[in-house]
Amino acid sequence: MDNGFNVNDHFAGKDPVVIKIYDHLLKHTRRFGPLSEDPKKTSIHLNNVTAFAIGVRFPIGVSFDFNNVPLDIFIQVVPVLDFFSGYAPHTVFIDFDASVGIRYWFN
Numbered sequence: 001m002d003n004g005f006n007v008n009d010h011f012a013g014k015d016p017v018v019i020k021i022y023d024h025l026l027k028h029t030r031r032f033g034p035l036s037e038d039p040k041k042t043s044i045h046l047n048n049v050t051a052f053a054i055g056v057r058f059p060i061g062v063s064f065d066f067n068n069v070p071l072d073i074f075i076q077v078v079p080v081l082d083f084f085s086g087y088a089p090h091t092v093f094i095d096f097d098a099s100v101g102i103r104y105w106f107n
Contacts, residue, residue: 057080070106076100080094
């Protein structure tokens with residue numbers, strides 16, 4: 001968005017360590033997703049692009065049930081089909097989850 005301001009104007013005449021801190025913060029903030037810098041008159045706004053995801057899981061597993069105790073032991077593999085909106089690298093993604101555990105059954 002061009003409003004006559006740029007990011008470098010905010011660092012003019014400042015100690016170089018200020019620019020290093022800003023770059024460091026920006027680098028770590030980008031790990032949470034893409035963002036854009038929108039410089040204003042007295043500040044720099046960081047705009048995050050939002051995304052939405054939904055997935056469908058297909059659990060496949062085996063469980064062993066103890067007859068006299070309300071416990072069971074299980075192992076499962078779960079193929080997941082994820083659908084993304086607003087996320088640049090992909091719109092459909094397939095991954096796998098796995099789990100092993102013990103369940104206690106309440107009456």
